[in-house]
Amino acid sequence: MATATTEAPVEIGVIPSFDVTIRVRRFNPEVSEESTWQDFHVTMFGTDRVLDALHKIKWEHDGSLTFRRSCAHGVCGSDAMRINGRNRLACKTLIKDLNINEPITVEPIKGLEVEKDLVVDMNPFYQAYRDIKPFLIANDKPEKERLQSAEQRARFDDTTKCILCAACTTSCPVFWTDGQYFGPAAIVNAHRFIFDSRDEGAEVRLDILNDKEGVWRCRTTFNCTEACPRGIQVTRAVAEVKQAILRGRA
Amino acid sequence: MSVVIETPRSRKRPGFNLEKYGWMYMRLSGVLLVILIFGHLFANLMVGEGIHAINFAFVAGKWASPFWQVWDVTMLVLALIHGTNGMRTLVNDYAEVEWIRRTLVWLLWIVCATLIVIGILALTTFTPCGDASSISLLGKDGANVAALCPVK
Numbered sequence: 001m002a003t004a005t006t007e008a009p010v011e012i013g014v015i016p017s018f019d020v021t022i023r024v025r026r027f028n029p030e031v032s033e034e035s036t037w038q039d040f041h042v043t044m045f046g047t048d049r050v051l052d053a054l055h056k057i058k059w060e061h062d063g064s065l066t067f068r069r070s071c072a073h074g075v076c077g078s079d080a081m082r083i084n085g086r087n088r089l090a091c092k093t094l095i096k097d098l099n100i101n102e103p104i105t106v107e108p109i110k111g112l113e114v115e116k117d118l119v120v121d122m123n124p125f126y127q128a129y130r131d132i133k134p135f136l137i138a139n140d141k142p143e144k145e146r147l148q149s150a151e152q153r154a155r156f157d158d159t160t161k162c163i164l165c166a167a168c169t170t171s172c173p174v175f176w177t178d179g180q181y182f183g184p185a186a187i188v189n190a191h192r193f194i195f196d197s198r199d200e201g202a203e204v205r206l207d208i209l210n211d212k213e214g215v216w217r218c219r220t221t222f223n224c225t226e227a228c229p230r231g232i233q234v235t236r237a238v239a240e241v242k243q244a245i246l247r248g249r250a
Numbered sequence: 251m252s253v254v255i256e257t258p259r260s261r262k263r264p265g266f267n268l269e270k271y272g273w274m275y276m277r278l279s280g281v282l283l284v285i286l287i288f289g290h291l292f293a294n295l296m297v298g299e300g301i302h303a304i305n306f307a308f309v310a311g312k313w314a315s316p317f318w319q320v321w322d323v324t325m326l327v328l329a330l331i332h333g334t335n336g337m338r339t340l341v342n343d344y345a346e347v348e349w350i351r352r353t354l355v356w357l358l359w360i361v362c363a364t365l366i367v368i369g370i371l372a373l374t375t376f377t378p379c380g381d382a383s384s385i386s387l388l389g390k391d392g393a394n395v396a397a398l399c400p401v402k
């Protein structure tokens with residue numbers, strides 16, 4: 001095996017490390033009804049993300065720290081949290097991009113009930129998603145491929161990118177005060193089917209969203225667009241659904 | 251064993267709701283209000299002597315003209331409904347107890363209706379020329395008003 005090499009081993013760039021304080025909002029209903037801030041001091045590297053810091057805390061400091069994560073690469077949408085006051089995915093937020101001279105605050109996303117530490121009850125969020133019928137509605141038998149032109153596909157491309165992380169819905173001030181509001185994520189996913197040329201359920205979905213708690217609650221605050229880790233033009237999608245309801249069709 | 255996939259539940263059938271019309275009204279009235287409010291400000295504050303010309307007689311003169319009567323009634327009605335509907339939105343946002351929410355929304359519309367009635371009454375029945383004694387109450391302005399009024 002060992003093929004001796006005459007070249008000197010490549011000098012691997014040293015990744016700068018730094019000390020940083022992670023200030024986590026802790027909540028444990030079995031201990032107290034109140035949530036409290038807890039500071040953790042950790043040494044992290046320039047390549048580390050907030051998720052890595054949470055891992056380090058959980059694995060080396062306090063195993064009781066509770067949060068969701070799965071893919072750790074911005075795909076599954078499990079780890080949306082409020083970092084320094086903004087909704088982001090912990091796995092996509094490099095610590096070095098934040099101000100490391102100040103404590104970095106990490107809180108659960110707002111507007112959903114906190115179950116423990118950073119874990120919230122996502123059920124109301126998923127319920128709104130289910131309510132807009134997030135599946136293809138087509139009456140013809142699926143005997144052959146449903147063709148679609150590139151332009152037709154482009155019409156709803158943006159909203160296909162959603163990973164249901166809830167960053168948008170839980171950044172929305174209307175949702176904070178009115179948990180019945182469908183919220184941007186549900187509307188984004190309705191948009192994904194309403195403007196799909198293969199789908200025939202646009203009218204049903206537009207009718208569902210033409211509700212007291214539907215699109216008209218949106219006040220174009222743009223928090224959702226800013227929060228979306230997938231760069232989806234969320235507010236625009238909501239506006240397009242409003243327009244479609246006014247037109248009476250997609 | 252079969253897996254039962256629940257039929258997605260849709261919210262209670264969205265019956266008739268005014269939200270869409272409320273949303274459209276805010277935008278339509280908004281566009282008209284831009285014209286009406288800025289026209290109003292321009293006529294009152296910029297034309298001629300501008301703000302220095304405003305006194306009782308100036309208002310009396312404006313309201314003697316059907317043009318400004320229609321303008322002001324339109325502005326009054328549009329803005330009050332617009333403002334009240336906007337406040338209704340805020341109440342819906344923040345009121346958590348249903349009966350309080352309903353009460354506040356009712357109060358808003360009652361105040362709105364009252365103000366519209368009083369406003370329209372003032373705008374349409376306004377007569378600057380009462381008897382001589384009421385004109386004298388206006389002090390310096392009285393002379394201007396007297397000049398407006400037909401000689402008794």
Ligand code: HEM
Binds near residue numbers: 283332335339340
């Ligand atoms: C200059 C002309 C005006 C324009 C173009 C305008 C436009 C608008 C629009 C488009 C909205 C809806 C915002 C949304 O749904 O996101 C709104 C809301 C509102 N407007 Fe106006 N408006 C005007 C004048 C007024 C006046 C004179 C009043 C007060 C009588 C008023 C009070 C309100 C209130 C209370 C809201 C609700 C605020 C909220 O939803 O957060 N507006 N306006």
Ligand code: SF4
Binds near residue numbers: 163227
């Ligand atoms: S639209 Fe963006 S922010 Fe909202 S749930 Fe989907 S991926 Fe998350």
Ligand code: FES
Binds near residue numbers: 073075079080089
């Ligand atoms: S852990 Fe999957 S998106 Fe962050």
